[in-house]
Amino acid sequence: MNIFNEVRESIHKVVHSLYPDAPLAKITVEPPRDATHGDMATNAAMILSKVAGKPPRAVAEELVEKLKASNPNITKADIAGPGFINLALKPEAFRAVLGHALLAGAKNFGDGTIGKSEKVNVEYVSANPTGPLTVGHARGAIFGDAVANLMLKAGYAVQKEYYINDAGKQVEVLTDSVILRIREAAGENIGEIPAGCYPGEYLKDVAKAYLESHKTWDDRKTVRDFAIRFLMNEIKIDLGELGVKHDLFVSEAEILNSGAVAKAMDQLTGLGLIYQGVLEPPKGKTPDDWEPREQTLFKSTDFGDDVDRPMKKSDGSTTYFANDIAHYFHMHKMGYDRLINVVGADHGGYVKRAKAAVKAITQGKAELDLPLVSIVHVTDNGQPVRMSKRAGTFITLRDMMDRVGSGVMRFIMLTREAGQTLEFDYTRVTEQSKDNPYFYVQYAHARCCSVMKHAKEMFGAVTDTDLAKADLSRLERPEEMAIIKLIATWPRVVEQAATASEPHRIAYFAQDMAAAFHGLWNKGRDDGTLRFLIENDKQLSLARLALVRGVAVTIAAALNVIGVEPLDELRSDTELEAA
RNA sequence: GAUCCCGUAGCUCAACUGGAUAGAGCAUCUGCCUUCUAAGCAGAGGGUUACAGGUUCAAGUCCUGUCGGGAUCGCCA
Numbered sequence A: 001m002n003i004f005n006e007v008r009e010s011i012h013k014v015v016h017s018l019y020p021d022a023p024l025a026k027i028t029v030e031p032p033r034d035a036t037h038g039d040m041a042t043n044a045a046m047i048l049s050k051v052a053g054k055p056p057r058a059v060a061e062e063l064v065e066k067l068k069a070s071n072p073n074i075t076k077a078d079i080a081g082p083g084f085i086n087l088a089l090k091p092e093a094f095r096a097v098l099g100h101a102l103l104a105g106a107k108n109f110g111d112g113t114i115g116k117s118e119k120v121n122v123e124y125v126s127a128n129p130t131g132p133l134t135v136g137h138a139r140g141a142i143f144g145d146a147v148a149n150l151m152l153k154a155g156y157a158v159q160k161e162y163y164i165n166d167a168g169k170q171v172e173v174l175t176d177s178v179i180l181r182i183r184e185a186a187g188e189n190i191g192e193i194p195a196g197c198y199p200g201e202y203l204k205d206v207a208k209a210y211l212e213s214h215k216t217w218d219d220r221k222t223v224r225d226f227a228i229r230f231l232m233n234e235i236k237i238d239l240g241e242l243g244v245k246h247d248l249f250v251s252e253a254e255i256l257n258s259g260a261v262a263k264a265m266d267q268l269t270g271l272g273l274i275y276q277g278v279l280e281p282p283k284g285k286t287p288d289d290w291e292p293r294e295q296t297l298f299k300s301t302d303f304g305d306d307v308d309r310p311m312k313k314s315d316g317s318t319t320y321f322a323n324d325i326a327h328y329f330h331m332h333k334m335g336y337d338r339l340i341n342v343v344g345a346d347h348g349g350y351v352k353r354a355k356a357a358v359k360a361i362t363q364g365k366a367e368l369d370l371p372l373v374s375i376v377h378v379t380d381n382g383q384p385v386r387m388s389k390r391a392g393t394f395i396t397l398r399d400m401m402d403r404v405g406s407g408v409m410r411f412i413m414l415t416r417e418a419g420q421t422l423e424f425d426y427t428r429v430t431e432q433s434k435d436n437p438y439f440y441v442q443y444a445h446a447r448c449c450s451v452m453k454h455a456k457e458m459f460g461a462v463t464d465t466d467l468a469k470a471d472l473s474r475l476e477r478p479e480e481m482a483i484i485k486l487i488a489t490w491p492r493v494v495e496q497a498a499t500a501s502e503p504h505r506i507a508y509f510a511q512d513m514a515a516a517f518h519g520l521w522n523k524g525r526d527d528g529t530l531r532f533l534i535e536n537d538k539q540l541s542l543a544r545l546a547l548v549r550g551v552a553v554t555i556a557a558a559l560n561v562i563g564v565e566p567l568d569e570l571r572s573d574t575e576l577e578a579a
Numbered sequence B: 001g002a003u004c005c006c007g008u009a010g011c012u013c014a015a016c017u018g019g020a021u022a023g024a025g026c027a028u029c030u031g032c033c034u035u036c037u038a039a040g041c042a043g044a045g046g047g048u049u050a051c052a053g054g055u056u057c058a059a060g061u062c063c064u065g066u067c068g069g070g071a072u073c074g075c076c077a
Helices: A003-018 A044-052 A056-070 A091-108 A135-153 A169-185 A202-213 A220-242 A252-257 A260-270 A320-333 A345-361 A397-404 A406-412 A426-430 A437-459 A464-468 A478-500 A504-526 A538-562
Strands: A040-042 A074-080 A084-089 A119-123 A157-164 A248-251 A274-278 A294-298 A338-341 A367-369 A376-380 A422-425
Touching: A003 A040, A003 A044, A003 A056, A003 A084, A003 A091, A003 A478, A044 A056, A044 A084, A056 A074, A056 A084, A084 A091, A091 A464, A091 A478, A091 A538, A119 A135, A135 A157, A135 A220, A135 A376, A135 A397, A135 A406, A135 A478, A135 A538, A157 A252, A169 A202, A169 A220, A202 A220, A220 A397, A220 A406, A248 A252, A252 A260, A252 A320, A260 A274, A260 A320, A260 A345, A294 A320, A320 A338, A320 A345, A345 A367, A376 A426, A397 A406, A397 A426, A406 A426, A406 A437, A406 A538, A422 A426, A437 A504, A437 A538, A464 A538, A478 A504, A478 A538, A504 A538
Parallel strands: A119 A157, A119 A338, A157 A248, A338 A367, A376 A422
Antiparallel strands: A040 A084, A074 A084, A274 A294
């Protein structure tokens, strides 16, 4: 139930009857920044100005009466500023959304239909199985998971995918490194870890586990497969505790073995996009060992890339890029024409060629998006946190999760736009104060629950279904209506955040919701008539409880998307960590 | 040299994919706890949105250029 879409439909009908050629998609309905402007504002007159050949305000004059007649909920339509039409709606229209929210519950409130059940594949994390996940991976995991949740809620058929990069050079390096550690564990003195190997001490665990079930380490494949399985298992455990669960794990090695890469190459060759050629060296910064070399190239410049890209290494094996193309092509053939691949900001240079490749190999049928997730600066009380020795160079996801808990991580990591670097301060994100958005939002939810407990003592237990039937017209104070209207924007927020792939908007909405509720709570402290529970007026109390539950449901719905469990109470100061 | 990300209040960041007077928190200043709901509340100050042009009814948002920070640049993924 999206009240903004309903009004927009009415407006579109009116506009279409007057101007059949009008660009309806550009005509929007939004809550005005300034609440005194009304409940909703539309830019229709300004958009139509061109088609109509009249100034915006003249078009607006023409529209207002018709708009009022178009939808029984609209009570007022005023022209303002450069040609905005400000609309006022009956309070009942908003109260109806509140009733709806209570019946829908946190799980379903805000569900949208814009996705039209379109199949979307969201690929994220996809870390090499060569070591533990880092906080950088954590951010990508949380962002990707939230995007997937968002799109699911907006009505897309979402698949969450982890693409395991278990082929190529890095796993060979891993194998070498593990064999070293096995020899070490077997009593051999291996000295310093050579430069080309992974130094992380976590590989000792791999070696130890290996020796428990194997006697020799002559066969590289056996060691490699064991190490990958072991490390992938660790990764899955970490992700599981973080609350990230993929629907599908795809192995790069399997893609290779299945012949999919060869098929993708054939497809591109058939399209005339593969050729033998020599690349120019990059200008300004020529690598020392540069020498012109003929190689197998993909003509990605035909699809917006800057240079053509190599598909084969000098040893004849395919490049990771070729393998990725095969992977994308595979997803396309599985019916996914909307592909989202969350990658780290260091992959920025990869975006153009990947998009080009998908466009080329699916002949424009599929579209690939590659949101970039920036790095995380971990601090503690403003001081940079030292990196974990055990992991080699990085702070691990595990370090952070043990320190602050997964709920805090998920929320805080979504309080910044993905493209921005994120500062994550251990002290600040765990303190119980208004400065900590995680706490602030949870506290609002807990307060709602606390009110319900008191209500139970005063009036007996009530369900959300009961409350949805309460006389909501008793909610007439401006403060109450403001919150109801905020609740009514939730479905719209979901829609907007999903189309933009920007889950941080959900975190901000949750904070707005919490702030509004805390505000009302505080007013009740000064003004007794604004309290939720009025002992001698049960009907009013029930209406207000409906509002309280509406807030709780909406916050819980937002936290669901983020992947955080809403808390019913915040007890001692250690509870936050346990959450 | 090229490409991509970024530049908003002293600090950390928003701004509904082009909308009205650019908003929050921190910090600063001014008022508030013998009270149910102060792990706080109410209010104030703080801006040439890096800079210069352009597009249009309208630009923090789109285009061009400049400056500054970051990332990447043939057989790592």
